[in-house]
Amino acid sequence: MASERPNRLYRNLTAKIAAIPMILTAVCVFLGGTAWTVVYSFTNSKLLPRAKFVGLDQYERLWGTHRWVVSIENLMIYGICSLVLSLVIGFVLAALMDQKIRFENTFRTIILYPFALSFIVTGLVWQWLLNPDLGLQSVVRSAGWVSFNFDPLYNADIVIFGVLIAGIWQGSGLIMVLMLAGLRGIDESIWKAARVDGIPLWKTYVFIVIPMLRPVFITTLVLITSGIVRLYDLIVAQTSGGPGIASEVPAKYVYDYMFQGQNLGQGFAASTMMLLAVLIVIIPWAYLEFGGKKRG
Amino acid sequence: MANPISLSVTAAAIGTTRAELSGPRGARPKRAISPRNVFIYGTLLLVSVYYLLPLYVMIVTSLKGMPEIRLGNIFAPPVEVTFEPWVKAWATACTGLNCEGLSRGFWNSVRITVPSVVLSIAIASVNGYALANWRFKGADFFFTVLIFGAFIPYQVMLYPIVILLRELGLFGSLWGLVLVHSIFGMPILTLLFRNYFTSVPEELFKAARVDGAGFWGIYFKIMLPMSLPIFVVAMIIQITGVWNDFLFGVVYTKPDVYPMTVQLNNIVNSVQGVKEYNVNMAATIITGLVPLIVYFVSGKLFVRGIAAGAVKG
C-alpha cells in the first residue's frame, strides 16, 4: 500500500479521463472558437478567414452601420419584453396551476406543447396567423369590425412585438413548468403561516414566495437570456428581418454578413460584441453560482 | 373506548350555551362557481386558446384545399376535408428535381437524432456526474466555460466547427453532425445532470466507494438507475433540439443525409406561384410530430425531472 503521497494528477484519474469530452468541448470548441472569432474580428477576412489585420476597422464600421444599431435596439426591446413577459406569464400560470385545480395535466400539456416545436414552425404559423390578408385581422374584419387593424408583421413600428407574440407562445411553457416545480418545492407551512398572519394571497406571492424562488428565477433567467441572445430562426421564419430592416437582430446580422455579405471580419466583429454582452450577463451568474458558497 | 374524556365532554357540553350549538357546522359551504374559480379557470381557458390557436389553424388548414383557403376564414373548419396536402407534403412535394416530399428526410432525421441523443446524453450525464460527485480541480472553471457556451449564437461557431470537423476528418459524415449536436447540447444537459446528481445524497456515493465501486461502477450501478426522470428531461430536450435543427443539418452534411427540416425548409421556401399553405401546414405538422409525440408520451416525467434537476440553480 502506498505510503508516499501520490501525484495529485493521478487522484481520481478515471473521473478526469471521463471529463475529457467536456474539457475538450469547453476549451477547444467554446474557448478556442471564441478566441478564434475574436482574433479574426480584427482582420478584413472576406469569404475565407485571412489573417490580414486591420485593427478596429470592423468595429468602427459595425457601429456606424444603421442595421446593427437597429438590431441592437430590437434585441433590447425584444429581450426586455420577452424576459419580463416570460417571467410574469410563466409565474402567473404556474401560480394558477398550483391552486390544486382540476385538469392540471391537460392545461400543462396545452401550455407546454409549443416547446416541442421548432422556431421555424413557430415562425411560420404565426406569420400566417398575423398575416393581415389571411389571419386574425381579416377574420375580425369579416366578422364585421371593418376598421380593425392588426398587422404587426407589416408595420415596422411594432413588428418586433409580432415576433414577441410567437416567442412567448413557444417559450413560456417551459418557464411555467420550472416555476411550478419551484412552487411545489416551497414548504407548505410558509403558506399556512401567511394565512394565520392574515396576509392576502397576492401579498404572500409577492413578498414571500417570489423572493423564495430566487434559484428558479436564476435558472429561468439563464435559459431565457441565452434564448434571446440566439434569437435568429424565429425572425428568419417569421419576418426575414422585415419589413425593411425593422426586425433585424444581431444574430441575423452576424449570419448575413458572414455568409451572405461574404465579410467574415464584419460578422466576427458583430459576434464579438454579442459575446461581450453575454459575458456581462454570465460573469455575475458564475460568481453567484460558484463564488460564495461551496458544497457542504 | 370508555374513558374519562366522554365524561368531561358531556359535562362541558352542558355548560355551553345554546347559541353556540346553532352556529355554523361542518364543512365550509363551497360554491362551484366562486369568483376565485371563475378567475382561475377563466384565465386558464383564455390562455389555452392562445396556445391552441396555432395548432388548430395548422390542422384545419392542412385539411383544406387551396381554393377554400384563398376564399376563407382561416379559423373555419374545412368544408371538404382533404388529405391531399398531407400526401403531397409527405410524398410528392418537390424541391428542385426531387419530388419525394418529406419522406426523404424522415429516416435521415431518425438516423441523426438517435445517435445524437444517445451520445450527447451519455457524455453529458458522465460530465454531470463527474462534476457533481468527483469535483476535481478546475472542474468549476470548465463548467463555467461550458455554460458560457450555452449563450454563444450558433452562427458564430459555424466556421470554427467546420475547421474542427475537417481536422477530425468527420466533415460531411453523419458522425460529424452527431458530434456537433453533442457539443451544442452539452452545456444545458450537463447543467441539468450536474444539478440532479448534486441532489442525490452524497452519502450514497460515499457508501458505494467504501463498497469498492469505482467511477464507472458507481455511475452505472448506483447513479444511472436512480436518474430516470432527469434522463427523460434530457431526452426530450435533446430530441426536440436535434429533430428541429436545420442549420447544422444543412451545413454539416450532404443531401443524402439531409434531415427532415431541410426538406421542410425546401418545401416551404420553394414557392411555386402561390404559397400552398395547406401543404406547408401539413409538412409543418408532420415534421413536428415526432417531438410532439415524445413530449405527450413522457410529459409527466418531464415535469418531475424538471423539478428534480433544473430548479436547484
Added chain:
Amino acid sequence: MTSVSIRDLTLKFGSLEVLKSLNLDIDEGEFLVLLGPSGCGKSTLLNCIAGLLDISDGQIFIGGNNVTWSEPSERGIGMVFQSYALYPQMSVEGNLAFGLKNARMPKDEIAKRITRAAEVLQIEPLLQRKPAQLSGGQRQRVAIGRALVRDVDVFLFDEPLSNLDAKLRAELRVEIKRLHQRLKNTMIYVTHDQIEALTLADRIAIMRNGIIQQLDTPHEIYNRPVNLYVAGFMGSPGMNFIEGEISGAGDASFNVAATQIPLARYPFARADRPGKAIFGIRPEHVSCGAAAMEEPFSTDVEIEVVEPMGADTLVWAVLDGKEFRFRVDGQSPLQAGQTVRIGFDPAKASVFDAASELRL
C-alpha cells in the same frame, strides 16, 4: 372558562377519515399537549383548529365564538411550525411586523409590540438579521414571536422543537414553559416527544389513529394509563410488560410460569378480573440489590447489557426468558453477565386485560 372547544370534529382526506368525531375542551390558560405517534392526526387536528383545513363535520369554538367557518387570521390564534416557516428574505423584525402591517396597525403600535415580544423572547440583538443568519433555537424564538406580537388568545405549536438538538430542546422547553407561566395564554402543543409532553402539559391528550385515547394530567397518564397502548407509549425506556394470568379474587396474584406476583396492594379499577392479563411495571419502579429485598415482590434476573447514561444506568436483564429493563443509579457497579436480585411494589404497577387491553 372554556377557551377552545371542539364538537364532533370529523375530517376526511378523500375517503380516509383522519379525525373521527372528536370532542375536546380546553380551558382558558391551559397548556394542552397532543401526543401521539407519527401519522395519528395531531397536526391535522391543529390545522383544523387554526382553520387551515376545512373540516368535514362538527364545530369549533374559540373564546366562545363559533369559528368553524372563519378565516385563520380571524380566529385569534397564533401558530408556530416545526420548520419555523419564517419568511426567509425578511429580517426578524420584518417577520414579526408583516402580519401587523397587513392588519393596518399604526407604526408606533407595531414597534411597541415588537419591542415587547423581542424582550420577552430575548431576541433584541437579532432584530435586523435574516433568518438564515440565526441558529435553530433563535429561529424558533422568532417563530414564537410572530404569534406573540399578534396578541392572540390561543397559541398553537406543531412540534416546535423537533428540529433542534437535544440540548437546545431542553433549554427551549423551559423557555416555553416560562412563557406560558408569564403569559397565561391557552396553548395547544403537538409533539411526539413524551418528555416534552410530560414537562410542559397541564393536560395531555394521547392520540392514536385520530382518536383521543386518554386526556388527563401528566401524572395520571404516567402512573395510571387507561390502556395498554398508553402505558407502552409513555415512558422511555418503556414499561416492562409481562404476559400471564390473574388468579384468586380478593388477594389476587399474577402468575407467569414459575413466578407469582401478589396483587394484594394493587388498586384495581374494575371488579371483573378475567384470566389472561398483562402486568406492566416501569423500569424506574424496580429496585435492585439490597433495596429489592424490602419490596413486596422480588426475584433474581441475569444482566445482559448495562447502559450507563450519566445520571443513571439502564440495565437490560432477562426475566423468565423475556427482556426486563430496570434503572439504577448512575454510579452503579453492575456488570453484564451478573445475576442480581430485583424487586418492586405491585402497587406502582399497571395491570391490563389481555383481550380488551384496558386497565384492570
Added chain:
Amino acid sequence: MTSVSIRDLTLKFGSLEVLKSLNLDIDEGEFLVLLGPSGCGKSTLLNCIAGLLDISDGQIFIGGNNVTWSEPSERGIGMVFQSYALYPQMSVEGNLAFGLKNARMPKDEIAKRITRAAEVLQIEPLLQRKPAQLSGGQRQRVAIGRALVRDVDVFLFDEPLSNLDAKLRAELRVEIKRLHQRLKNTMIYVTHDQIEALTLADRIAIMRNGIIQQLDTPHEIYNRPVNLYVAGFMGSPGMNFIEGEISGAGDASFNVAATQIPLARYPFARADRPGKAIFGIRPEHVSCGAAAMEEPFSTDVEIEVVEPMGADTLVWAVLDGKEFRFRVDGQSPLQAGQTVRIGFDPAKASVFDAASELRL
C-alpha cells in the same frame, strides 16, 4: 494492539482548517465514540479515516498498515451513514452483495456471508425487499449489514441513529452494543447525542473545532471533565456552574457573594489555585429536603419551574440570582414558587480555573 492510529492529521477545506494536527490511537476491539457539537469535524474525521476525503497532512494507519493514500475499499473498513445510504434500486440482498461483487468474490461465498449477516441482524425475511419498503430501524440494520458482510476490521458509524425516533433509537442502541459484544470489532462511532456516547463507548473523544478536548472512559469524562467545555457539554440537563473565587490554601473554600462552599473534600488535580474559579455540580448530585441536610454543604433556593419527566423531575431554581437545576424523584411534590433546602457533596463537584477553563 492498536487498530487505528492517526498521526498529526490536518484537513483543510480551502483555507478553513477543519482538523488541526489531530492524533488518536484506537485499540483493537475498542468502541470509540466521537462526540461533539455540530460542525466540530466529527464526520470529517470519520471520512478521512474511511478515505473519502483527501487529507492535507498527516498519516493514517489501520491494522498496522499505512493507508493514508489507499482507496476506501482497500482499508478494511465498513461504514454506516446517518441517512442509511442504501442503494434504492437494489433489493436488500443486492445492497449487501454490492461490495462483495465489486471485490469479485465467488457467488457461493457471497451467499454464505449474506445469510450469516442476515441472521445476526435478523433481517432474513427482508432480503428481497427494496429499501423503500423497510422501516427506519430495518433500514439501519441493513446498512449495518452492508458493513458486516464485508468482514472488515473497523466499523465506522456516522450518527447512525439520529434519523430515528426516540424509542427506536433506544432499541437499536442496545442492538449495536450487543453486536459489538458479539463481534468484538473496532468501532468508531460519531454522534452528538451524549446518551449514545455514554451508553455505547469504551472511550469517548470529545471534539470541539477540530480538536479533541478529552479522550477517556465515559465515567471519567462524566465525573472528571478536564475542562469547562467538556463539563458543560456532557450531561443533560447540564452541570450547574457558579462563578466565584477560591480562598484559603489547605482547607480552601469557594466563595460567591454570601455563600461559601467548603472545598476540603474536593480532590484538587493541581496545586496552583488562582483566585477566580468556576464551581460546577451536576443536577443529579444535588439532594433536596431532608437528605440535603446530611450533605457537607446545603443552602436554600427558590423554585422557578418544575419539569416532571416521568421517571424523575427536574427542578429549575434560583441560587444567588443564578439559575440552578437539580433532579429529584419522579413523584416529588415540589411546586414552583416554593423555597427548598438543597445540598451536595463538593467531592462530586468539578472546579475550573476561570481564565484557562481547565480543571483544578
Added chain:
Amino acid sequence: TDLEVTHWWTSGGEAAAVAEFAKAFDATGHKWVDGAIAGGGGTARPIVVSRIIGGDPMGAFQFNHGRQAEELIEAGLLRDMTDVAEREGWKDIVNPPSLLDACTIDGRIYCAPVNIHSWQWVWLSHAAFEKAGVAVPTSWDEFAAAGKALRDAGIQPLALGGQPWQSSGLFNVLMATLAGPDVLTKIYGEKDADLAAGPEMAKVFQAASDARSMAEGSNVQDWNQATNLVITGKAGGQIMGDWAQGEFAVAGQTAGTDYTCLPGLGMREIISTGGDAFYFPVIDNAEITAAQDVLAATLLKPETQVAFNLKKGSLPIRGDIDLSAANDCMKEGLGILAKGNTMPDVNMLNTEDTNNQLNDLFVQFFQDASITPEAAQERFVEIVRNKD
C-alpha cells in the same frame, strides 16, 4: 458517376430548367444528383462554402457570375477548367465575351457560364391596366404616371417582395435606365463618390421614392410571389429580372396578350449581362474530375442551352444557336444582346459585402417611407466611398 450539384433554383420555372441540365447530363452516362437548397443564395452560399472548406465539397455548384467565388479560387479550392474550355472552344462561342472574363482569373478559366440574366425589365399585367382603365404603359414614366389610377382601382401599382435583394435590384435598375449605364459603372466600378452625390443620382433617388409609394402595401416576401401578383392582375407591374419570364410561362401566359415586358424599363435599351455560372471544386478523385469535365462541357452544348434557357426565361450564353421557340420578350432581349447594348452586372462590379450593404440600405428605404431620398442618397454615397 454520380455528381452532386448544388443550386438554389427551386421555383417552378427554375426547377423545370434545371431538369433539362439533369437530363442532358444523365444522357452522358453520368448521374446528376440534385442538391437543391431553397431560400436563395443567402441560404445556399454558406452551405457551399462550408462544405468546400470542410473538405467535403459537392461535385459542382451554381453561383452568380462575378466576384462571389473569387476567394475560393485564390485559395485553390476550385478547379481550373481551362482545359475543358479550350477543348470546347468556349472562347469563341461565349457571347458576350465579358461573361467568360468574369470566370477568368490570371488567364485561367474557373467556371462555366450557363445563362445571361438581365435585371432591367418591367413586367406589366394587361388585366390590371384594363381594370384601371389605363393603357398599358410603354415606359417607366408612363407607368409611374398610371400609379394613382391603379391604386384607385384597388390594384397594387408596383409589386415588390420584401427580400432585400429585390429592393436594391430595383434601385440599380432605375439607376441603369434613368441615369444610364455609364453612371452605374463609374459609381460601382470606380467608386465615384462625387458622381454618387450628384444631381443625376438625386433624380434616381427621386424616382425610387416614386417607386416606393407605388410599392406600398405589397405584403409579400418572395420575388415570385410578387410576380404572381402581376400574373393574377392584382398588381400593375413589377421590376424584376428576366427570370420572371419563367413564372409567366409556367402560368401559361403569353407575352403581348396577357402581359407586357419592357426591357430597360422602356427608357433605354440596355441590359446587363449577369448570369449564373457553375463552379467545380477540387476533388481528389479521377472519376469525379472526369464527370465534372463532362458536366462543364454539357452545360454549354447548344441543345442544352436551348432547352435550359427556354424554361428559365434567360438568354443563352452563345449567339450561335437557334431560339426560334423563344417568346417575344426573350427575342427582344436577344435583339438587344445582338446589338451589343450591354452593361456589366452589378455583381461583377461589387463584392457581396457591398451588395449586402446596398441591400440593407434599400430594403429599409423601400419599406420605410420616412426616409427621405436625400438621406438615402447620403448613406449611398457613404457606401460607395468605403467600398472596396
